[in-house]
Amino acid sequence: MKIYKKLFAYVQDKKYLGVLAIIFSAISALLTVYGYYLIYKFLDKLIINSNLSGAESIALKSVITLTSGAIFYFVSGMFSHILGFRLETNLRKRGIDGLEKASFRFFDLNPSGQIRKIIDDNAAQTHQVVAHMIPDSSQAIITPVLVLALGFIVSIRVGITLLALTIIGGLILGAMMGEQEFMKIYQEALSKLSAETVEYVRGMQVVKIFKANVESFKSFYKAIKDYSKYAYDYSLSCKRPYVLYQWLFFGLIAILIIPIVYFMTSLASAKVILLELIMILFLSGVLFVSFMRMMWYSMYISQGNYAVDTLEALYEDMQKDKLVHSNVNNFKNYNIEFENVSFAYNDNPNYSPLI
Helix, strand or coil, rough: CCHHHHHHHHCCCHHHHHHHHHHHHHHHHHHHHHHHHHHHHHHHHHCCCCCCCCCHHHHHHHHHHHHHHHHHHHHHHHHHHHHHHHHHHHHHHHHHHHHHHCCHHHHHHHCHHHHHHHHHHHHHHHHHHHHHHHHHHHHHHHHHHHHHHHHHHHHHHHHHHHHHHHHHHHHHHHCCCCCHHHHHHHHHHHHHHHHHHHHHCCCCCHHHEEECCCHCCHHHHHHHHHHHHHHHHHHHHHHHHHHHHHHHCCHHHHHHHHHHHHHHHHCCCHHHHHHHHHHHHHHHHHHHHHHHHHHHHHHHHHHHHHHHHHHHHHHHHHHCCCCCCCCCCCCCCCCCCCCCCCCCCCCCCCCCCCC
């Protein structure tokens, strides 16, 4: 993806850790789904065939396989976290190096609170994209495919049920994903609130002396109202789809029991239906976790894109009119000259009288 190409450019020496994290995460997904396949074979022997011979060894294999999957996922997360911390450190170093050479104009146009927020908080957001989303995104893509394949191995009915659940869950997931433009507005409101909060705290002496309230700080008050509005509107837009999503996954077995009661005699034996319901319960839980990972992935990728674009825009702004340092030991004279100096304003950048 484009965002990872941008981020990996700052950690060229550790980029291989991202590849290792993806590989270990994929192996973890394979082992986890295979562990559920072994659980199915164990239940088949226990419930359908009533044959305990070999069931103990299958149960032991399933435990070892699922545990191995968890270990591989942990190792994947370890690799991605090392990469994420290195990325976060390098982004902060890049910001500090830029501040050392930035012009006075840059500090006049950008409040220190906003600069700190952009460098510090956005670097932390890129950490989330790398450290947590690389392992989760791999599993979110691979696991549903393997679960659907396992569902059809169990039976056609289980496979069709899980396929329908995946399609409906995907539609609900799409309804909960915010638009990129809205997320950009939300992030800008959050950035503005953080910057204005720093300035408000710095002016606390004025608040104490003159007993001013927060409404007297118009920019700060507006930032609070804007952020609260966007956060509330976004939460309301996700409320109904998320409730429906939870109702679908948590109540799936209860929903299936209703038609099963009426058509049990024509479906299969009670033992087969019981086994299929148990596998649907297990595999729907795996799908639920995968969809949640997709939602987190979508959110953090959106935030990460905004964070990277904001950081790179700040780095570029730091380079404008940057200070040039030199070492001079001998001077022809000690005169001070004041010439070719211009002035401009944010609201009127074309105003530039030359002195």
